Amino acid sequence: ACAPTGASSTGGSGDDENAAPIDVGIVYSESGPLAAYGAAYKQGFEAGIDHATDGTGTVAGHELNVTFHDDAGDPEKAVSQAKDLIGKGYQILGGTVVSGVALPLAEQAEQNKVLYVSGPAAVDTLTGLNRYTFRSGRQSLQDVAAAGTFVDPKGAKVVVFAQDNAFGQGNLAAVEGVLGGQGAEVSSVLVPEDATEFTPFAKKVLDAGADMVFVAWAGATTGAMWQGLDQQGVLDETTVVTGLGDVATYGAYGDAAEKVSFLNHYFPGAAGTETETAMLDAVEAAGGTPDLFTPDGFVAAQMIVHAVEEGAGDVEAMVDALEGYTFEGPKGETTVRATDHALIQPMYQAKLVKDGDTWTPELVEVIDGESVAPAEVTE
Amino acid sequence: MNRVTTRLGGLALLVLLGCLPLLAIPVPGVLPGYTYEPGTLQLLALCWLTAALALSYHLLFGVAGLMSFGHALYFAAGIYGLAIVLDRTDVPLLPAAALVLVGGVALAFVVGAISLRVTGISFAMVTLAFAQAGNVLVRRDQGDLTGGEEGLALATDGVPAALVGVVNTRNLYWLALVVLLFVYLVVLWIERSRAGHVAAAVRENEVRVRIIGGRPYLTKLVVFVLAASLATVVGMAYLLLQSGASPATSTADFTLTLLVMVVLGGVGSRWGAVVGAVLYTLLDQRLAELAHSEAVAGLPAVLRIPLSEPMFLLGTCFVLVVLFLPGGLAGAAARLAARRRPGSDQDGSGPASGVPAPEGAVA
Amino acid sequence: MSTLILLLATGLGLGGLYFLVASGLSLIYGLMGVLNFAHGSFLTLGAFVGLAAGNLVGAGTWGGLLLGLLVGALTGAAAATATELGLIRPLYNRHIEQVLVTVGLSLATVALFEGIWGPNPRNVTRTDWLASTTDVLGAHVPNTAFLNVLAAAAVLGGIVAFLRYTRYGLIIRAGVENRAMVTALGIDVRQAFTLVFAVGGAAAGLGGVLATQSLNYVSPHMGASLLIFAFIVTVIGGMGSLTGAAVASVVVAVLQQLANFYLNNTGDLIVVLLLALVLLVRPSGLMGRPA
Amino acid sequence: MARGGEPVLETAGLGLTIGGARILSGVDLRVGRGELVGVIGPNGAGKTTLFNLISGLYRPTSGRVLLDGRDVTAASVAVRARAGLGRTFQTSSLFPRLSVAENVRLATQRRLGGSLSVLSFPRRGDAASAEAAEHLVTVGLTHRTDAAAGDLSHGDKRKLEIAVLLAMDSSVVLLDEPMAGVATGDVAGLVEVIRSINASGRTVLMVEHHMDVVLGLADRVAVLHHGELLTCDVPERVMTDETVQSAYLGTTAGSAA
Amino acid sequence: MSGPNVLEVRGLSARIAGQEVVHDVSFEVPASGVTAVLGRNGVGKTSTLRAILGLVERSGEVLLDGVRVDGERTDRIVRRGVGYVPEDREVFAGLTVAENLRLAERSGATAHGTTPERRELVDALFPDLVKRAGQRAGTLSGGQQQMVSLARALLNDNRILLVDEPTKGLAPRIVTEVAETLATAARTVPVLLVEQNLQVVERLAERVVVIDAGRVVHTGPARELLDDPDLVQRLLGVSAGSAGDEAEVGR
Ligand SMILES: Nc1ncnc2c1ncn2[C@@H]1O[C@H](COP(=O)(O)OP(=O)(O)OP(=O)(O)O)[C@@H](O)[C@H]1O
Ligand SMILES: Nc1ncnc2c1ncn2[C@@H]1O[C@H](COP(=O)(O)OP(=O)(O)OP(=O)(O)O)[C@@H](O)[C@H]1O
Ligand SMILES: [Mg+2]
Ligand SMILES: [Mg+2]
Numbered sequence A: 001a002c003a004p005t006g007a008s009s010t011g012g013s014g015d016d017e018n019a020a021p022i023d024v025g026i027v028y029s030e031s032g033p034l035a036a037y038g039a040a041y042k043q044g045f046e047a048g049i050d051h052a053t054d055g056t057g058t059v060a061g062h063e064l065n066v067t068f069h070d071d072a073g074d075p076e077k078a079v080s081q082a083k084d085l086i087g088k089g090y091q092i093l094g095g096t097v098v099s100g101v102a103l104p105l106a107e108q109a110e111q112n113k114v115l116y117v118s119g120p121a122a123v124d125t126l127t128g129l130n131r132y133t134f135r136s137g138r139q140s141l142q143d144v145a146a147a148g149t150f151v152d153p154k155g156a157k158v159v160v161f162a163q164d165n166a167f168g169q170g171n172l173a174a175v176e177g178v179l180g181g182q183g184a185e186v187s188s189v190l191v192p193e194d195a196t197e198f199t200p201f202a203k204k205v206l207d208a209g210a211d212m213v214f215v216a217w218a219g220a221t222t223g224a225m226w227q228g229l230d231q232q233g234v235l236d237e238t239t240v241v242t243g244l245g246d247v248a249t250y251g252a253y254g255d256a257a258e259k260v261s262f263l264n265h266y267f268p269g270a271a272g273t274e275t276e277t278a279m280l281d282a283v284e285a286a287g288g289t290p291d292l293f294t295p296d297g298f299v300a301a302q303m304i305v306h307a308v309e310e311g312a313g314d315v316e317a318m319v320d321a322l323e324g325y326t327f328e329g330p331k332g333e334t335t336v337r338a339t340d341h342a343l344i345q346p347m348y349q350a351k352l353v354k355d356g357d358t359w360t361p362e363l364v365e366v367i368d369g370e371s372v373a374p375a376e377v378t379e
Numbered sequence B: 001m002n003r004v005t006t007r008l009g010g011l012a013l014l015v016l017l018g019c020l021p022l023l024a025i026p027v028p029g030v031l032p033g034y035t036y037e038p039g040t041l042q043l044l045a046l047c048w049l050t051a052a053l054a055l056s057y058h059l060l061f062g063v064a065g066l067m068s069f070g071h072a073l074y075f076a077a078g079i080y081g082l083a084i085v086l087d088r089t090d091v092p093l094l095p096a097a098a099l100v101l102v103g104g105v106a107l108a109f110v111v112g113a114i115s116l117r118v119t120g121i122s123f124a125m126v127t128l129a130f131a132q133a134g135n136v137l138v139r140r141d142q143g144d145l146t147g148g149e150e151g152l153a154l155a156t157d158g159v160p161a162a163l164v165g166v167v168n169t170r171n172l173y174w175l176a177l178v179v180l181l182f183v184y185l186v187v188l189w190i191e192r193s194r195a196g197h198v199a200a201a202v203r204e205n206e207v208r209v210r211i212i213g214g215r216p217y218l219t220k221l222v223v224f225v226l227a228a229s230l231a232t233v234v235g236m237a238y239l240l241l242q243s244g245a246s247p248a249t250s251t252a253d254f255t256l257t258l259l260v261m262v263v264l265g266g267v268g269s270r271w272g273a274v275v276g277a278v279l280y281t282l283l284d285q286r287l288a289e290l291a292h293s294e295a296v297a298g299l300p301a302v303l304r305i306p307l308s309e310p311m312f313l314l315g316t317c318f319v320l321v322v323l324f325l326p327g328g329l330a331g332a333a334a335r336l337a338a339r340r341r342p343g344s345d346q347d348g349s350g351p352a353s354g355v356p357a358p359e360g361a362v363a
Numbered sequence C: 001m002s003t004l005i006l007l008l009a010t011g012l013g014l015g016g017l018y019f020l021v022a023s024g025l026s027l028i029y030g031l032m033g034v035l036n037f038a039h040g041s042f043l044t045l046g047a048f049v050g051l052a053a054g055n056l057v058g059a060g061t062w063g064g065l066l067l068g069l070l071v072g073a074l075t076g077a078a079a080a081t082a083t084e085l086g087l088i089r090p091l092y093n094r095h096i097e098q099v100l101v102t103v104g105l106s107l108a109t110v111a112l113f114e115g116i117w118g119p120n121p122r123n124v125t126r127t128d129w130l131a132s133t134t135d136v137l138g139a140h141v142p143n144t145a146f147l148n149v150l151a152a153a154a155v156l157g158g159i160v161a162f163l164r165y166t167r168y169g170l171i172i173r174a175g176v177e178n179r180a181m182v183t184a185l186g187i188d189v190r191q192a193f194t195l196v197f198a199v200g201g202a203a204a205g206l207g208g209v210l211a212t213q214s215l216n217y218v219s220p221h222m223g224a225s226l227l228i229f230a231f232i233v234t235v236i237g238g239m240g241s242l243t244g245a246a247v248a249s250v251v252v253a254v255l256q257q258l259a260n261f262y263l264n265n266t267g268d269l270i271v272v273l274l275l276a277l278v279l280l281v282r283p284s285g286l287m288g289r290p291a
Numbered sequence D: 001m002a003r004g005g006e007p008v009l010e011t012a013g014l015g016l017t018i019g020g021a022r023i024l025s026g027v028d029l030r031v032g033r034g035e036l037v038g039v040i041g042p043n044g045a046g047k048t049t050l051f052n053l054i055s056g057l058y059r060p061t062s063g064r065v066l067l068d069g070r071d072v073t074a075a076s077v078a079v080r081a082r083a084g085l086g087r088t089f090q091t092s093s094l095f096p097r098l099s100v101a102e103n104v105r106l107a108t109q110r111r112l113g114g115s116l117s118v119l120s121f122p123r124r125g126d127a128a129s130a131e132a133a134e135h136l137v138t139v140g141l142t143h144r145t146d147a148a149a150g151d152l153s154h155g156d157k158r159k160l161e162i163a164v165l166l167a168m169d170s171s172v173v174l175l176d177e178p179m180a181g182v183a184t185g186d187v188a189g190l191v192e193v194i195r196s197i198n199a200s201g202r203t204v205l206m207v208e209h210h211m212d213v214v215l216g217l218a219d220r221v222a223v224l225h226h227g228e229l230l231t232c233d234v235p236e237r238v239m240t241d242e243t244v245q246s247a248y249l250g251t252t253a254g255s256a257a
Numbered sequence E: 001m002s003g004p005n006v007l008e009v010r011g012l013s014a015r016i017a018g019q020e021v022v023h024d025v026s027f028e029v030p031a032s033g034v035t036a037v038l039g040r041n042g043v044g045k046t047s048t049l050r051a052i053l054g055l056v057e058r059s060g061e062v063l064l065d066g067v068r069v070d071g072e073r074t075d076r077i078v079r080r081g082v083g084y085v086p087e088d089r090e091v092f093a094g095l096t097v098a099e100n101l102r103l104a105e106r107s108g109a110t111a112h113g114t115t116p117e118r119r120e121l122v123d124a125l126f127p128d129l130v131k132r133a134g135q136r137a138g139t140l141s142g143g144q145q146q147m148v149s150l151a152r153a154l155l156n157d158n159r160i161l162l163v164d165e166p167t168k169g170l171a172p173r174i175v176t177e178v179a180e181t182l183a184t185a186a187r188t189v190p191v192l193l194v195e196q197n198l199q200v201v202e203r204l205a206e207r208v209v210v211i212d213a214g215r216v217v218h219t220g221p222a223r224e225l226l227d228d229p230d231l232v233q234r235l236l237g238v239s240a241g242s243a244g245d246e247a248e249v250g251r
Helices: A035-052 A075-087 A099-112 A140-150 A166-181 A199-208 A222-231 A247-259 A274-285 A294-311 A315-322 B002-022 B038-063 B072-088 B093-115 B120-140 B166-192 B194-204 B206-211 B216-242 B252-265 B270-291 B301-307 B310-324 B328-340 C002-032 C039-057 C062-091 C095-117 C143-165 C167-177 C179-184 C189-215 C222-237 C242-262 C267-281 D047-055 D077-082 D100-112 D127-139 D154-168 D184-199 D211-217 D235-240 D242-249 D251-256 E045-053 E074-079 E097-104 E116-125 E127-131 E142-154 E172-186 E198-204 E222-226 E229-236
Strands: A022-028 A062-070 A092-095 A115-118 A133-135 A157-163 A185-191 A212-216 A239-244 A260-264 A326-329 A332-336 A347-355 A358-367 C133-136 C139-142 D007-018 D021-032 D036-040 D062-067 D085-087 D172-176 D203-207 D220-225 D228-233 E005-016 E019-030 E034-038 E057-064 E082-085 E160-164 E191-194 E205-212 E215-221
Touching: A022 A035, A022 A075, A035 A062, A035 A092, A035 A274, A035 A294, A062 A075, A062 A294, A075 A092, A075 A099, A075 B038, A075 B166, A075 B216, A075 B270, A092 A099, A092 A294, A099 A115, A099 A133, A099 B166, A115 A294, A115 A315, A140 A166, A140 A212, A140 A239, A140 A260, A140 A347, A140 A358, A157 A166, A157 A199, A166 A185, A166 A212, A185 A199, A199 A222, A199 C002, A199 C139, A199 C242, A212 A222, A222 A247, A222 C139, A239 A247, A247 A260, A247 A347, A247 A358, A260 A358, A274 A294, A274 A326, A294 A315, A294 A326, B002 B038, B002 B166, B038 B166, B038 B194, B038 B216, B038 B252, B038 B270, B072 B093, B072 B120, B072 B216, B072 B252, B093 B120, B093 B216, B093 C267, B120 B252, B120 C222, B120 C267, B166 B194, B166 B216, B166 B270, B194 B206, B194 B216, B194 D100, B206 B216, B206 D077, B252 B270, B252 B310, B252 B328, B252 C095, B270 B310, B270 B328, B301 B310, B301 C095, B310 C062, B310 C095, C002 C039, C002 C062, C002 C139, C002 C143, C002 C167, C002 C189, C002 C222, C002 C242, C039 C062, C039 C095, C039 C189, C039 C222, C062 C095, C062 C189, C095 C222, C133 C143, C139 C143, C143 C167, C143 C189, C143 C242, C167 C179, C167 C189, C167 E097, C179 C189, C179 E074, C189 C222, C222 C242, C222 C267, C242 C267, D007 D047, D007 D203, D021 D047, D021 D062, D021 D203, D036 D047, D036 D211, D047 D077, D047 D085, D047 D172, D047 D203, D077 D085, D085 D154, D100 D127, D100 D154, D127 D154, D127 D184, D154 D184, D184 D203, D184 D211, D211 D235, D220 D235, D220 D242, D228 D235, D228 D242, D235 D242, E005 E045, E019 E034, E019 E045, E019 E057, E019 E205, E019 E215, E034 E045, E034 E198, E045 E057, E045 E074, E045 E082, E045 E160, E045 E191, E074 E082, E082 E142, E097 E142, E116 E127, E116 E142, E127 E142, E142 E160, E142 E172, E172 E191, E172 E198, E191 E198, E198 E205, E198 E222, E205 E222, E205 E229, E215 E222, E215 E229, E222 E229
Parallel strands: A022 A062, A022 A092, A092 A115, A115 A133, A157 A185, A157 A212, A212 A239, A239 A260, D021 D228, D036 D203, D036 D220, D085 D172, D172 D203, E034 E191, E034 E205, E082 E160, E160 E191
Antiparallel strands: A260 A347, A326 A332, A347 A358, C133 C139, D007 D021, D007 D062, D220 D228, E005 E019, E005 E057, E205 E215
């Protein structure tokens, strides 16, 4: 392969000078529509490696040789990258912010029996998909469960307002499963993905007279959607819950922001843990900006370092090491559930407050990880 | 004599390509590694499949003069069709493929029968609209069939083990090469066949064809369905290679890139389509590397921003070819050859030059 | 009832938006036979530059919006002029190549815009009036719908008047019939055609800034996403017929709204069906000249 | 009815109105088997339009077209072509980027069958090619067999059109100004080809402005004027007809000027 | 026939669709009277005219009043005072008669532009057009269209008129009228006339240029050609009788 010679890495304080370097391939969106997520992920990952190896970049004498690869959000490119890396002998793959890329990568991991720690992709099917696939972020079910903490689900009328695509339908199914299971009466208003005009749908939501409206929306039309909900009076009439996105989206709500209740995966400063401080410091020191998906990268690094520590060179051993692994992540105590690799982690309730011309998130409540843990996937 | 040397050359090339997985040839800057490595084989296999797809588009556009903006639909039909059949049923690979092919033919027949009612730009637009409808259906994940924007993984149970996993990339490479060869031969065959000649005649002068008693509509429909079925076949191989289906393959943009490949190579030239497709795929896959390279990162913003966008470079390249290389690469090659050949008084107005006249006046 | 009114009103507004995008496309196609794939890029560029100019005066003010519209239109016109001079004119009379060049241009420019402004949409601050609604028989109709309809009518009227009452309009109408003969009368018809492109580009730039007001965002991809409906509207209306495009815009948008709302989100599919139907019955479109 | 007797081509009250403008009206023309009829008339009189109506490119707004006694008014161009109607165009209409041989071959192949077969190749030696080659000999184009039709000189294109017509083996042949653009030296040869087409029993309808050609070949001459059939008679009588002289030949007016 | 030449053509070649159809043509047009271009169909007469105007790809020299114009674009050449009446009339069918004429008007401020006197002259020559100012040109009869085409050229104070087969397809009565109009025009502006009708040529032309197969094969005074039946036969392929007499009938 392209063996970058034996220009012996001056690994510093390694105890085992002879151990072979370990290749870690990170496939993520350096360019493409989700490049911003990719950037946060990468910064978090680098901070995480630093943190978990105490700045040595070396685990149990193995130097970590981390390479980053751009998939541009395109599954075709991602699969090519993965095959190339696996062909070159990589046993550890990580990354990807896009669900449509994470699934084929997980597929490659299973076919070729390599460890894969997926990135921020929230798609639920990744959980319990196969033995070799893990995740370093949260999944939609956790979002939905967090939303459920805003109302008492029992007997509540919950309307899911979402786009009519896999993401929206997945959220609807999740709400039906999680909140419906807790006794809520769930209905939905689904809007075509490409629609640019959805005022009438906002009115439909209003007419439904819900106790809680769960909004699952992504993409460029987010701002218009919130204005539509606000214009038709939905935000004034009922509790509207949605996930708080990355910093760039804070402004998308306009004045509607104050009327919305946010569940949140992460925003800088939400956790207040020591590890978080370490992460924030490291990212900022490296010139990065912490954001929604910074912890996902950080956690991925922590998991990979742990796997290498326990089972360098042996994929099965690494998998075994990760299953059931509990550690102190930036968001707090984090556990890789042994059975289906779901990542049990705390979630947050937040609100946006106006700060001059910009909006900043403020923590309302930390939601305990176990209370929003997704149902176990059993084959 | 000339024909014999071309044939021998083609055969030698084929043998060389077939042996690549057994050789260790590095092509720095173009390929990610040695030719036997899975990453490289994957990229090359992708090139061969794209070339095969471009050839099927060449049949449509270059031979019959039908500018379709919806060819991706049949490619996607192959990908998704096979993925769904393998996912939902226990039918083994080959019968499943046959089933999907029949479906592809039926789809092409219906869409072709409607869109061929109009000509020229209108034809392009109608095919675009149909493909768009297909894309909407795929993304909407109706009945949980297509997986929406997340795509669909290949259910490997029905697939022979020799075609699964990175260690078997070599086999997938050979499969892709065989598909390319197959499509090439079929296109060659059709082009040389009576129907192919009539199709070319229809492209040139539809009224004339009617005057000699021919049936342009039927001819175009035959070519349309054939080209679509080839696309479906390529789509199925693509599914195996990528071991998954993604909705990007069903977009109008994808058809546009096919158009770009064929024009890049030279409209009307089979080799042009192949070379254009391979070049495009390599550029598309490798320009990203250039974009992220240190050399680019060090440039001032005016240069760095455009250079770090692969699509910008490709688009610009394409514009330049259209403006300054009429007949694409094949046209340029023909002109070069003509100049080299002494005593030849033809100044490159070979059969490959130019774009077929739009049928249905675009006055 | 108020839902139906809301559907129709927002449908009209959407139709206005479609027409704003389609008008320039239809104009350029009708007069020059160039199907301009780069039209979406003119629109996007106009939107970005127009908004930036508007923000200098003040985001969310009427003065800012007016300046934005002016600058957006000028930007679109400038981009279109450059395109015509640099890419279209050298390919005189080779319509397929002209289409291909605009395809390449659109691929390249969208990537370039991404490089410059980033791939993500940016939110837009609107004037208070535009961000609010007007009560029409119990329906809260977003005011942007009125703006779109008004602007579309103005653009339609403006272009028709331009073609009918100015000397350039005369030259262009004559040039469409017989370009060489216009030249042979001592008129530089190329200027007139550059002007057509510029006017089409101006319509696109204007449409771009207006689109940001109803979409509430501006992004490198906004042009491309609106373009496909503009294409469909242009074909249904009859290639090159402005009034046809206007009628088709409204029909398509209203139908889309109704189908999305009442027929299980099938708006896009219904539009494609409508297109197939129109072309089967009238291959030249609603108001197109028969071939 | 100079020759033959029973009409092989007949138009009855044939008319075409486009957008309110009458382009052709009430044309009653009967052409007997084996006859050669010249069609003359000023530019814009409707001669080409008459051919377009007979061959099916245009649909008439009134009247009928009968071929061999069969009403083909509603039949498509291709159906008429297969029923034995062939034509040429006023401005050459060929497949410009196909070779001369292929241009002819497409017609023979269509007639011999299997035109849409993707399973069979056109081969140099097969029946269709052999016959195509014969026709190229007849018109004298053997030296340009492999040239692209678009590269031919004007006169050669006219010859190729005739070859295609021969290949179609039509029983009724419409020629629209076959001599236009043909060099003087070639006119005589082409006249002979047309004469032989006619002599082999085919019916010929020919629009031509070269009066000597028309007069030398035609059994009868039809005169179209302002979309109407003025007369159709033997050349001698047509040439002395006063309307013809004033409307078409312009002799009276010319001397007066 | 004295005085400097208004138009000189030297070694002019023209290409259409990649094929050269006019080869190395040279001739001149004196500052007054009618010069006729003769030749059989398709020999390149129209192409020569269009090459002078730059409407087809060309090479060689074209001098207008002694100034080389072959490098210029068509519209510039026309604005130097060249009026063109094309072969097939080429009126703008979708525009009204008035619009057709308005389009042809060049600002009177520039040299060779439209003046009020010119406008009156045209109105006087073609009263029929004044009456039909609002009618769409496409619905006019062929003769009326020819009038529009001529009027477009006469509206401006041109240095020379290039007139291509003005009598083609016209009824004999109108042929006479057009010939008279041209004769009137030719009193003030030189005319380069392509014409098939030898009676018209005889009536108008002082000099002839005969083209065959894209080359000039004869130039000289018109009478010299028309009075020599053998020459007419040889150059134009017109058999029997002198051109002025009965039409070329005879078998
Ligand atoms: N599609 C059409 N639409 C409108 N007018 C038409 C159409 N086709 C023909 N015409 C008109 O009908 C008349 C007859 O045309 P046609 O071509 O038949 O003349 P022709 O006798 O063949 O003349 P030529 O000798 O010049 O070939 C002309 O005035 C022409 O303008
Ligand atoms: N658009 C064209 N494409 C290809 N060849 C053309 C074209 N126009 C003219 N030609 C060819 O150029 C040659 C000269 O044509 P041109 O029109 O100049 O002849 P002409 O002397 O004016 O004939 P006519 O007496 O018929 O008007 C002819 O052989 C003709 O076939
Ligand atoms: Mg005619
Ligand atoms: Mg001429």
